[in-house]
Amino acid sequence: MQQLEVFNQGLMSFLQLGSTPAHAVQSMQKQLLDAGFKQLSEVDAWQLQAGQGYFVIRGGKSxxxxxQGLQAVEDAGIRMLGAHTDSPCLKVKPHAEIVRHGCLQLGVEVYGGALLNPWFDRDLSLAGQVQYWDQQGHLREALLDLRKPLAVIPSLAIHLNREANKGMEVNPQKHLPVVLCQAHEDDQPGIAFRKLLANWLQEEGHEVAEVVDYDLCFYDIQPPALTGLKQEYLASARLDNLLSCYVGLEALLAIDRPQEATSLLVCNDHEEVGSASAIGAEGPFLESVLRRMAGDEVAYQRMISHSLMISCDNAHALHPNFPDRHDENHGPRMNAGPVIKVNANQRYATTSETSALFAGFCKAAEVPCQRFVVRSDMGCGSTIGPITSTRLGVRVVDVGVPQWAMHSIRETVGSQDPWYLARALVAFMSVEKV
Structure with a gap:
């Protein structure tokens, strides 16, 4: 139980720090450096040594x-874990300022398939990447995370919409502009917000001459928490899918001595919007790294044939108020272990072989596991699993921790399930042959 408590405290700290994909990657970078991993640059030639840990970052968000294993990658293959760093959110538009009816508001764009109603009446803060010119005329980038309540999207009072509880359609253009502050007569659209950004960055020690651009999003400042009468649940923002990033990283770091096979973790941005980008799973990032590790085409193809990827992305737990939304034989329960996700139409990349292999890793780790299949009359979401399998030709199994309220501003998982998944992943990375 003590190990579980320490693990969950680490998970909650990571979730709190990972307000944006860039901040999550920054947190992972620090943990890897502390563990003795070496950061590589894609512009340099690599000389990889057996037993050494390495990492490479692209775009600041993947x-x-x-x-590196003791055996050559073409002989032992690679034990790969995949997850994604992004979550549905509200991103600030380039020309965001709206001054109306005494309020300074910021227009936002919905990123991914967000549940929108839970965003109302939350204490929102702001975080992300900012590009600016410094005093010497150089273009710089800074990570900004204000970590304080500074905005709100207020609901319309029930008195002014008596039908609100019968269902309210949220129009993102009209209903989601965020209230930042009271407006002043000298607030000029296109200038006021960038001035605020410059001031905030200067307070953190950056020499800002002019803010040029940004990639910023709002987030709920409510911290993660263990909940339930016996703390059976863990509630937080961004469980989908920072939970899998953390679990995968912990599994990789747990392999603290050289293994025969190379173990690898990839965490991509842009999964929630289709993965089609230079740093998304459909892009060339992972393949380019793998090809550099292999050295030539024949070695690369041999390496792929010996490899297996576990794609980790949370699954839909059985909701006690909506049990009819699940197939009656495939409703994953909280704290009953990781879920193997199966779809006949290849929305998940799991095969009978890879499913059996993952079940074996769970058995070796003395961890229970479950299986999920969507109802036959409902559509199915997808993951980086089918994308990676298609792009690389590698075997893949799609798994995840069961959760409630996926894509809400606050989601819930069982407090034991992340630990179960981590143990199964360590078993996978420790196996000599797959």
Whole structure:
């Protein structure tokens, strides 16, 4: 139980720090450096040594980390874990300022398939990447995270919409502009917000001459928490899918001595919007790293044939108020172990072989596991699993921790399930042959 408590405290700290994909990657970078991993640059030639840990970051929001095995990759293959760093959110538009009816508001764009109603009446803060010119005329980038309540999207009072509880359609253009502050007569659209950003960055020690651009999003400042009468649950923002990033990183770091096979973790941005980007799973990031590790085409193809990827992305737990939304034989329960996700139409990349392999890793780790299949009359979401399998030709199994309220501003998982998944992943990374 003590190990579980320490693990969950670490998970909650990571969730709190990972307000944006860039901040999550920054947190992972620090943990990897502290563990003795070396950061590589894609512009340099690599000389990889057996037993050493390495990582490379692209775009500040996607990361690949691995520990080089003792055997050549073409002979032993690679034990790969995949997750994604992004979550549905509200991103600030480039020309965001709206001054109306005494309020300074910021227009936002919905990123991913967000549940919108839970965003109302939350204490929102702001975080992300900011590009600016410094005093010497150089273009710089800074990570900004204000970590304090500074905005709100107020609900319309029930008195002014008596039908609100019968269902309210949220129009993102009209209903989601965020209230930042009271407006002043000298607030000029296109200037006021960038001035605020410059001031905030200067307070953190950056020499800002002019803010040029940004990639910023709002987030709920409510911290993660263990909940339930016996703390059976863990509630937080961004459980989908920072939970899998943390679990995968912990599994990689747990392999603290050289193994025969290379172990690798890839965490991509842009999964929630289809993964089609230079740093998304459909892009070339992972393949380019793997090809550099292999050295030539024949070695690369041999390496792929010996490899297996576990794609980790949370699954839909059986909701006690909506049990009819699940297939009656495939409703995963909280704290009953990781879920193997199966779909006949290849929305998940799991095969009978890879499913059996993952069940074996769970058995070796003395961890229970479950299986999920969506109702036959409902559509199915997808993951980086089918994308990676298609792009690389590698075997993949899609798994995840069961959760409630996926894509809400606050989600819930069982407090034991992340620990179960981590143990199964350590068993996978420790196996000599798959």
């Amino acid at each position: 990361i690949i980390a691995w520990r």
